[in-house]
Amino acid sequence: MTTVTLAASMRGGTKDYGSGDTAVRALDGVNVDIARHEFTAIMGPSGSGKSTLLHTLAGLDRLTAGESSIADIVITSLPEAKVTEVRREHIGFVFQSFNLIPSLTGRENITLPLDISGKPVDPAWFDEIIGILGLGDRLTHLPAELSGGQQQRVAVARALVARPEIIFADEPSGNLDSRSGAELLGFMRRAVKEFGQTIVMVTHDPTAASYADRILFLEDGQIVDEMREPTADRVLDRMKQMGH
Ligand SMILES: Nc1ncnc2c1ncn2[C@@H]1O[C@H](COP(=O)(O)OP(=O)(O)OP(=O)(O)O)[C@@H](O)[C@H]1O
Numbered sequence: 640m641t642t643v644t645l646a647a648s649m650r651g652g653t654k655d656y657g658s659g660d661t662a663v664r665a666l667d668g669v670n671v672d673i674a675r676h677e678f679t680a681i682m683g684p685s686g687s688g689k690s691t692l693l694h695t696l697a698g699l700d701r702l703t704a705g706e707s708s709i710a711d712i713v714i715t716s717l718p719e720a721k722v723t724e725v726r727r728e729h730i731g732f733v734f735q736s737f738n739l740i741p742s743l744t745g746r747e748n749i750t751l752p753l754d755i756s757g758k759p760v761d762p763a764w765f766d767e768i769i770g771i772l773g774l775g776d777r778l779t780h781l782p783a784e785l786s787g788g789q790q791q792r793v794a795v796a797r798a799l800v801a802r803p804e805i806i807f808a809d810e811p812s813g814n815l816d817s818r819s820g821a822e823l824l825g826f827m828r829r830a831v832k833e834f835g836q837t838i839v840m841v842t843h844d845p846t847a848a849s850y851a852d853r854i855l856f857l858e859d860g861q862i863v864d865e866m867r868e869p870t871a872d873r874v875l876d877r878m879k880q881m882g883h
Pocket residue numbers: 656657663664665683684685686687688689690691692
């Protein structure tokens with residue numbers, strides 16, 4: 640019997656956009672393993688391929704060459720409908736723009752992924768997440784009645800509630816003031832430490848990245864370095880070397 644040890648991985652991941660004179664190689668032979676129960680940040684200069692790496696790892700976009708897997712399922716060669724199934728089954732997303740449905744309450748937004756896939760909500764788990772995220776008195780509100788920080792916490796609760804194999808986050812604290820951003824990143828870190836959640840996050844911000852266990856540095860579509868137990872100062876120094 641084999642046990643799943645990697646939440647996601649990529650081998651020789653290459654992504655080209657366009658063709659001919661305007662072709663761009665956004666990823667150039669990326670090899671990466673995302674261990675379970677770790678918080679990984681992806682950093683690098685603008686245009687280095689961070690979002691492309693996140694999207695191809697998450698099965699939102701296809702590689703031009705190479706292979707990527709989620710929970711030991713090679714998604715590269717699967718038909719689109721199957722990739723969608725794998726995403727629904729194994730992945731949670733938190734994006735900068737929240738992506739909440741305006742006409743649904745906080746509670747309805749949080750349980751939407753489970754409702755779509757016809758799965759029951761585990762009430763104890765729901766209550767635990769809501770308690771930690773401090774959303775108990777906001778569940779009947781519509782997104783427009785919530786602050787930016789509260790909306791983003793709803794988005795994190797929505798990602799956590801299904802206990803996905805892995806959560807992908809793109810600049811999750813990007814639209815928040817520094818206090819709300821720090822709170823959100825603290826919650827994400829707790830989800831990794833206390834619940835064994837796996838998170839992969841793209842960020843430009845050295846302070847945000849310092850919440851991670853591991854940082855991958857991208858440059859020109861390649862992983863050029865990684866750092867464990869980062870501090871904001873060490874990350875800043877490393878980014879300066881990259882001409883950031
Ligand atoms: N849909 C697309 N069509 C054409 N080129 C694209 C597309 N998406 C990304 N690119 C190009 O691929 C390269 C990598 O882009 P990507 O968005 O992954 O970088 P990034 O590191 O996330 O950048 P940023 O920090 O500015 O968000 C860039 O040169 C970008 O212009």
